[in-house]
Amino acid sequence: MLKLYGYTGKVLSIDLTHEKISTISLKEDTLRKFLGGKGLAVYLLLKYLPLKLDALDPDNVIVLSTGPLTGVLPFSNQLIVASKSPLTGSFAWSRSGGKFPQMIKRSGFDAILIKGRSETPVYLWIDDGEVEFRKAIHLWGKDTYSCSKKLLQETRKEAAISVIGPAGELLVRFASIKNDLYFTAGRGGIGAVYGAKKLKGVAIYGTKPIRVAYPERVKNTLIIKYYKFLTHRKDDIRKIGGLERVVDLNRIGATSVKNFQLTHHQGAEGLIRDLCKLSAFRKGCDECPVECFRFARVNGMEVKLHPEAVAMLGLNLELFQAEDLLKLLFLAEKYGVDAISAGNIIGWATEVYERGLLSREFTGELELRYGDCKVFYKLLNFLSERRGFGAVLAEGLVKAAKIVGKNSLKYAVHVGGLESSCIDPRGRAKYALGYAVTDVVYSCLDFHFKETPQEQCVVEAVIDEMNRLNISNSLVICPHLNVGASEVVEMLKYVTGWEDVAERDLTAIAERVETAVRMFNIREKLTSDQELLPPRWLEEAIPSGPSKGAKINLEDLQYCITHYYKLRGWDDRGVPLQETIEKLGLSEVYRQAW
Incomplete structure (x- = not known):
């Protein structure tokens, strides 16, 4: 067999229904054609996902895919999580960082493919390539933070962790996946696919070396070169993916306010300034010196300040008190819901309520008003737990609009069924x-x-x-x-x-x-x-x-x-x-x- 460098040439295939594992071999030609990550994920889905299957069917496939540079270079410790979306019915993928990508590679695999459905809740423990199916009944119902910490206790503290929260268990169609406590694979509802499979999470730890073709060139040229580059450009790179982008979008009138009824708000810069003051620490992908993401620490909460989440749960809902917004951001992370979709759909519900297309009886006596943090906190709770009116919103924007009727779909801002992110394209x-x-x-x-x-x-x-x-x-x-x-x-x-x-x-x-x-x-x-x-x-x-x-x-x-x-x-x-x-x-x- 031809020796591969940067790759293991293997995909770990896990069948939850029969509790069986197998290995899929990858040819060099396939790797040259698709590289890894998103390319490898769509290749595996096209090959192994049955035709026109419901996304919540047991035979839907989840792929967690690394790339050839994963674990080698300081800016490559990320992975792509992909599946058929329960929200759109199309290809869903999301990027996530943390230790998880490198641990997949160090376990001897380029990707993990998960199919089938367990009869009872389980989690997977992958220890240096050996897979255990472990009962997770005691974890079912736990939020993403407590579940992650429990898995570390039950496996080993150095392991990487990927879990869902109650929203995924309850098949909220925009449920997310939390990796290593701080990183989220959010878009498209893949957390609900975990939930449909009764898969609470995955813990993984590996020690296998990652082989490269030219170790000295990688060490003395690439690693040194890009570590210096990342360190030198740290501030610039942080601005590209940081809260500053929300300010930039607001200044040019290109971010959502009140469900895209407006695209600019004078309170935006004050909100971002206050959030930056509350920023307590930064984290980045494993071994990257940039540490893109800001985190706030308030009343025992550690809250990630993702720019689009801030825009959609903050500006979009006219919440300009930093402490109020942090409560919503923390709740979304805790329950495991995509904050972008959640902010979009709550913004839509508030607009159609104000237009008289929703009654208080329909919303469970919730009076929806922009800027009302207490009501939005309740609604996000109800949505994540599929209670009352929240169960309607948990179906996603398009389905919720069809349930409400009364021309409310006219005010739904989505493309192909996916709730839009914060950027308004009008005039651009x-x-x-x-x-x-x-x-x-x-x-x-x-x-x-x-x-x-x-x-x-x-x-x-x-x-x-x-x-x-x-x-x-x-x-x-x-x-x-x-x-x-x-x-x-x-x-x-x-x-x-x-x-x-x-x-x-x-x-x-x-x-x-x-x-x-x-x-x-x-x-x-x-x-x-x-x-x-x-x-x-x-x-x-x-x-x-x-x-x-x-x-x-x-x-x-x-x-x-x-x-x-x-x-x-x-x-x-x-x-x-x-x-x-x-x-x-x-x-x-x-x-x-x-």
């Missing part, structure tokens, strides 16, 4: 196209979208940006690093020993991953109609603030969508052409998928 063609056509809308629109140079076509700019992100998400390196193609080639050569890898190969990989995700979504019956932007963005101009009057030109957007499909090698419905599938080397995957 690149954002609008990004929301409409790229698979990232099923996760989280990246903050790296910049204004497009006048000489560059908007469509080409979106493709370039998404290709870059597909590479970083398949290598699973920090998206804030923004390294160039030549630097990625250098990394791959030194770590994997692929001497023939070139920049053109990276472009092909990025296009292959994008088209493979598209194949998955088409297979699961995604249509171009589901990519339409919501009425609020298409029909309403921004009424006030720095972006007053901004709107989306539907004719221009439709032209860009059609052009995007053409440049991707898809037909006018967004279906990949057979010649594109063949050109990208996806013919075998296509045959296996159908």
Whole structure:
């Protein structure tokens, strides 16, 4: 067997129904085509997920996937968690950090694939590649923090931990996964897939070495080079992924206030300033010196200050008292719900209540008003525990709007069933196209979208940006690093020993991953109609603030969508052409998928 570097060439396959484990071998050709992370995840889902399955069916598949640089370089200790989404029915993926990614690799695997359903709650203990199925009845019902600490006690304190909270157990369709206490895989509701499988969590510890092709070059060139770079650029990188981004978006009138009725609020900068004052410590991905994420410590709570969560539970709900917002953020983390989706759907419910489309009887006597932290705290509790009106919201924005009826769907801000993140695309063609056509809308629109140079076509700019992100998400390196193609080639050569890898190969990989995700979504019956932007963005101009009057030109957007499909090698419905599938080397995957 050909020796691999940077990879183990193995996927740990776990069948919860029969409590059986097996190993899937990965060929070098497959790894060269998909790299790892997001690319490997969609490959495994296309190959092993049965066609058109309900996302909460036992046979749905969860993939936890690392990349070739995981555990080697200081900015690569992240993983991709992917599955079919119970919220959208399409490809869901989310990025998470912590120790967990490196422990997968040090256990002897590039990825973990989980299928089936246990009869009773279980957790998995993976000790240097050996798997135990352990009863978790005593953990069922526990929140993410207490469950994580209990698993560390029951396994070993050095282990990495991935768990769900009560929201996942109760199949809230935007439930999240908590990794290593501080890191969240939030978008798309994969926490509910854990819950449907009766899987409370995974504990993993590994000591196996990670082999690289050129150890001295990796140590003396790559590690030293990028550690110095990260240390030198620490402040700049922190700003890219930090609370400063919320201030930036608010200043240009591009963030949600009151369910996107407004895009700017004068109280935003004061809120962010107060949150920064309450910031007690920072944490980053394992071995990374940047420590991107701020955490506040208040009344015994340690609360992650994720910028989009702050925007959607703060500005969006008009909560400008830092202590009030921290309570909601902590509750979302504790119960294990996606704070972005939660803030979106609570904002929608408040608007339709104010418009008279919801009665107090329907909400369980809750009087919804923007700025009312006490009511929102109750509602987030009810949502996470599927109680009363909260059980309606737990179905996700689109289903909740259909249950409420009365034209309330008109005010639902989502794309393809996924609640929008905080960025408003009106007046910004690149954002609008990004929301409409790229698979990232099923996760989280990246903050790296910049204004497009006048000489560059908007469509080409979106493709370039998404290709870059597909590479970083398949290598699973920090998206804030923004390294160039030549630097990625250098990394791959030194770590994997692929001497023939070139920049053109990276472009092909990025296009292959994008088209493979598209194949998955088409297979699961995604249509171009589901990519339409919501009425609020298409029909309403921004009424006030720095972006007053901004709107989306539907004719221009439709032209860009059609052009995007053409440049991707898809037909006018967004279906990949057979010649594109063949050109990208996806013919075998296509045959296996159908």
